[in-house]
Amino acid sequence: MKPVWKWVISIVVLIVVALGVATWYFSRNWKPILEEKLREVVKNSTDSLYQLSYDELDLNVALGNVTLKNAALIPDTNVYGQLERQNKAPDNVYEIRLSALKIKRFGIINMLTNRKLSVKSVTLESPTVHLTNTYHAYNDTLSTAPKKSLYASLKDVLSSVNVDQIAMDNVSFTYSKVHDGKTKDFSIKDVKINIHDVLIDENSQADSSRFYFTKKMEVVVPGFTHKFPDSLYMVKFDALKINTEERNILLTNLDYKPVMSKAAYFKKIGLNKTMADLHFDTLSLEGLNLRELIDHQQVLAASALLKNGHAKLYNDKRYKKSPRNQIGQAPHQKLQRLKTIINLDSVFVENIDVVYGEMSGKYHREGVISFDKASGILTNVTNDSSRLAKDKYLRADLRSKIMNSGNLHATFAFDMLSKNGAYSYSGDLKPMQAPAFNKILTPLLNVAIGSGNIRSVRFNMQGTDYRSWGDFRFNYDNLKVNLLDQDGEHKKKKVLSFLVNQLVINDSNPDANEVYHVGKVNHKRVPEHTFFKNLWQSLLDGIKQTAGISPEREQRLMGSAESAKRTLEETKGTVKKTKGFFNRMFKKDDKKKDK
Template sequence: MKPIWKWVIGVFVFIVLALSVTVWYFSKNWKPIVEEKLQEVIKKSTDSLYTLSYDKLDLNLAVGNVTLENAALVPDTAVYARLEATQQAPDNVYHIRLKSLKIKRFGIIDMLTNKKLTIKSISLQDPAIQLTNKYHAYNDTVASKPKKTLYESVKDVLQSVNVRDIDMENVSFKYAKITDGKSADFAVKDIQISVHDVLIDETSLADTSRLMYTKMVEIIVPGFTYNFANGIYQAKFDELKINTRDQNILLTNVDYKPVMNKAAYFKKKGKNVTMADLHFDTLRMEQLDFRALLDNQQTIAKKVQLKNGHAKLYNDKRYPKSPKNQIGQAPHQKLLRVEQLIDLDSVFVENIDVVYGEMSGKYYREGEISFNKASGVLTHVTNDSMRLAKDKYLKADLRAKVMNSGNLHATFSFDMLSKNGAYSYTGNLKPMQAPSFNRILTPLLNVEIGSGNIRSVRFTMEGNDYRSWGDFRFEYDNLKINLLNDEGDRKKKKMLSFLVNQLIINDSNPDANEVYHVGKVNHKRVPEHTFFKNLWQSLLDGIKQTAGISPEREARLVGSAQSAKKALEETKGSVKKTKGFFNRLFKKGEKDKQE
């Protein structure tokens, strides 16, 4: 028996050695075949625009592994020039380099015999991708013949390609946009990309469970900063996560703000142009249609979330302002005019501080009004004509703490199909102390509210491009206004303050005679006023009426002062001061009208 086992072992060793020699031989001698096929695939799939180069190609047929070192996919400038001459050049050109590309479980036999390529995994180390965008007008027109799909480009070489996993580590990406011979660039590094289950065959493109032939693409982009070309604003975020399988996009610590302080901003602008400072801890989109986004630049999502942050707007009235006609420029009207389709079921706002600040052109002090911890939801945010034909209203339901004090609840309804921008809104403000508004009144108007209990504010309004109308109810008591000296020492003008409190405003509503004043608003819009400024002007009309400051009362007060010149001047001064107080609060002075 012993010689038999020796013979069996000898045969086994011989077979192993023969196989090893065969694998070694084919690994060495099939390398040119693999290289030839690889170059053929690149050439056919890119219409000869790109060439592949590398320092080393290792092929191990025993385990089915392939390694490329220092590989580069480079566009041929001569070919690109010819494509431009024949108006066939693409707008985007890629230049890709990587330290290594490792392919595991590469089915070379099946590829060569059946034209089917199956790969377990592909790993790319330190890829550097440069995308250059150069606009060509002819790419905007409809092509006479449809562009080839990726499968159509490779089907003569391969009938199918299936890759289970692709991992790219430490990806660097640079984007360059060439306009009129000038290049605007931005770059980001250390990107992580994972791709799962890639399938390229005659059926995969129609597979609705796949996006660009894949079951899933996950991208993680670390801290990114982009400085805009104007040198004023900067956009940045800490991290971006994209998952096409879960249909989510997540941005953390998102900022859009100037790179300079307020003084430098307005000095650089040279005019009173609103400065914006936006920050959100979380910006998330859920159930986002990536296919519509990539194929047609359409934004379709079930949910958008803005959480924990602020939206701060500032103006400086020491600088001139160039007024423009604002008719037709309401937010819902602008949304309807966006060329790309936007369709968001719900936009959730959570814990956002909304602040408006202004530097006084007269007193050189800055005042602020704030709506703290704003939260709520906007629904049916869309410019899709088919959806609007079924439901034409964009709605918003929002809550906030005014001056971090009184609880405000407001609802808006925008008619997206109205030719004159029709909308309606209701609101109510819970009890708060009126002196909370001194943070904006004293710096800007040099007046202060000495006391006042706001018991409630309720309003129901409608409006369009040209006017606003509705009911305004304001219940309060113990309201006292103090007019201050111009010197900035906050000393009261006692006589004028007395006249204002005794003769012009009601210190309560219902008033001392138990008459309840309701504001009947019928406000004609100033065309140069923005949508939000027009809202304030309409509410101002209601405030003045409920406080007893009617035009008739002002006229009677002025008429009663004709008997004495000094009294006349004092009274006129008080009327002018008081009228200016309310008008300037909502920016309705004659100076603003002229602007």
Template sequence: MKPIWKWIIGIVAVIIVGLSVTAWYLSRNWKPILEEKLKEVIKNSTDSLYTLRYDKLDLNIALGNVTLENAVLSPDSNVYAELEKVKEAPDNVYDIRLKSLKIKRFGIINILTNRKLNVKSIFLDAPNVHLTNKYHAYNDTLSAKPKKTLYESVKDVLKSVNVQEIQMDDVAFKYSKLQDGKSSDFAVKDIDIKVHDVLIDETSLSDTTRFYYTKMVEVIVPGFTYNLAGGLYSVKFDELKINTQDENVLLTNVDYRPVMNKAAYFKKLGKNKTMADLHFDTLRMEKLDFRALLDNQQTVAKKVQIKNGYVKLYNDKRYPKSPKSHIGNGPHQQLLKVQKLINIDSVFVENIDVLYGEMSGKYYREGVITFDKATGFLTNVTNDSARLAKNKYLKADLRAKIMNSGNLHAKFSFDMLSKNGFYTYSGDLKPMQATSFNKILTPLLNVGIGSGNIRSVRFNMEGNDYRSWGDFRFEYDNLKINLLNNDGEREKKKILSFLVNQLVINDSNPDANEKYHIGKVNHKRVPEHTFFKNLWQSLLDGIKQTAGISPEREARLMNSAQSAKKAVEETKGSVKKTKGFFNKLFKKGEDKETQDK
């Protein structure tokens, strides 16, 4: 070997030995300095509320690695009590524990020369986070004391901090809410979190491409189930995915359902209050403003998608219902009453089956009406006064198959700034068989439709808190109604059915005289009726008019029955029953429509 190579090898060996000795010395002597600085940063950034404890800290200067084992970041209860006395205590307090924290590839030279910390990765193994919420009214008002930013907390030690990636696996999270001396909890496990490109410096917080100093946060939460307060309902989902860079949230197999069957639900409540059962395969929010959501609990998004599922609503009229006024409680008016900002450009609904079922208080049978495969969209879903000043209308355009038969298309337009809740709705129903409605008519009213071809239904209506008005067009033929016995055998009441079909209703529209009947609706709202019940009652007025059912026609039936004494004696009871039936039939919104939820 030539002498020059011996010199080169010797010099490299000396350098390696020197660096190793230096790294060993720094690892031993910088450890207490690092520990002191670490605790100082924790103290300064949390106003002495939190303390850090750990079993072991390993520092390898040569590789730029740090490992912290069995670390605990916990609040000091005495400090928290003092903060409560001066009304500066936060509502949320965290207790964080983890098996290990590993920091890889940090540049010690850059720290020493420029006070800049650059880290390749940070890994947290099995973090356990317990968040405790205790409400303080003074946190609802703006504080005169400005809050420190994260950069302001570390700037005396470091000019900047940059971490390329943070990974947290198998995170366990528990939330406890303290109220009136009681604690309500829920917990979820096995959460995976990835944070990409964290930068803390004097400009990063104002960087609009970053979310709280990060370029991207990815969160995956596995199956979750939680029983709501009151013991009636539970919520669950199979998976939650969050991506702050794409500004998306995805929930799969979402359920909001009772924890008991219908009979047990109404028995426990002891009153007729709607039971709801909801399921959606997909619930997605796109371009969601995470900063507005976390800072102010505001929901601001471009698009919400609800796909594949069902909405089932049930009532039981065997139980009492407390009447109350529903004036001012339309869906658009309820949106305006929400305290927190909601600002959604569009809500898309795809393939959702809607069912309303009701147990009759008289016949003890359940009738149902369905709107299958509902699809459509809502636009300008907001309670933002500034946005409503530019466009005051919330609109909905929806399609469904009613009773899985006729195609129904309905449009709604809500004036969000109207003082009396003004709205319009229009729609049309394509051909279907009228007998499809026996699923709700027979169980609730003991009435059956023997035959009937619905050719089309069209309506164009306006309404407010107090009345509804507009045009209703109903084209049909061969309509026959069967009145049934109460013994459950469904035997026709032939005489009554004949009287109804011959003397009370038109079997077609246009009728036998080729007169086309148009419903001119002018319906006064009953204050105790809900918004949707009032809609049904308004449309029902149109149905009655187009079917030729009017007070005059009922009076004509009565006069005909009185034309001869014998006829009076033979038909008096039937006529009274017929009139009573129609009083019931044309108030059947009491039985069919959705009650208070």
């Protein structure tokens, strides 16, 4: 009799051989069945628009592994042409290619017997996705016919599909826009996508905890740079991260800026058209409805964050500016006209430098005004009519250091439903030294503030497309202005400066007679002035009044200057130059208004 251990070994060997034979049989005879099922699933789920092809299919029933080598999902051009003739073709068509598709722990027995597909993991190696968009006017009309769900497309073949994990590394994506026979391409590479817990059955589509049948999807796009076609601008970022479970999007080191220097930009366009340079270390959206973003291009989120960066705007008056009517072009009016629905509960701003620079057309020097380290919050940022029916105001509460010196606090309220662009704003400026504003005054007006203590500024204003009104209070003392030589060497014109300081501007408020001047602003908008320029012109009216320069006094002072001309030989031409100073500083001369 053979020893017991020999019997045990014999039985184990017999079992292994039996399993090997069974595996070989299933692999050889069930492979055609599996291939047929794969093609049937693709055909039914895409209404015959796409075809699945591959070089080789490896099946191991014992381990439950399947590998498709050099797989491709390709649109059938004949079917697409037929759909176009029937006005049923989609605008978007995909072509997907993989070096390999690997499926592990694939329950083939359960699939064929119970029509339930369960997979441990799917890996797509080096996928390339090419999306081609061709506009069809008939797709602009919303169809009333019910759309066939993915489960409805699969249910005749499988009752459910469950995949624990799908991994895609080094994804290359190309978007091609076809218009009037011309194609424009946009590409990104090295994208990483991880998908967790995919479930397709009769209930999963209605499961609000899932995003397109998945419990979680993570997308990471690495460093990216793109120059916009027919534009002087480019966009770049270090990384884009999307997490569907946490419902957020994160962009790091985002830039939107021209592809050339300021000088080259204005020389290229040949116009005094504002140049923008935007940078944010962090731009994020939290509580984002990704389904609405993808399905209907609606941006619905709990909050957005702009952190650590700058928003710089530049103009160059050495170039011609084409006058354009700016009525109805305020930021809140543009938001209201957007076709895309925007609905953000809050937008947080943290440590953003806002800079406006202008190159003088006369002195060829750049003046700059800055609002440094701006922070605050915007609320009810929306153009959704149902949301605005409950609260029609977009509000902003912002703080910054103007000229990196005085602390400025301003609040805005924009009436999003107003037909004439109604808005209001108020604010206050804490103590600072007036010469800080020489960075913008000297290059543009050839004038410098010699001294001046700004104790406080407070304003409370309202406005529409056509007019601004309100109160302006400006407390200051020891204000002295120096007019400078034309050559830019900053030599003081002593007589002119004396006339301005003695006859035109109060050196303090309250003035020497202890009269406190309050600016009662009633400013009529110049239609060609932008929203922000109109804001400045309205505040300038308040500054002039609080400095004691009413229109009546200004006329009397001009008369005093004429008298000074007759009595002072050495001041020949003073009045003309003084008037020029007023015209530049206070924009009095209508012919020289900046359109």
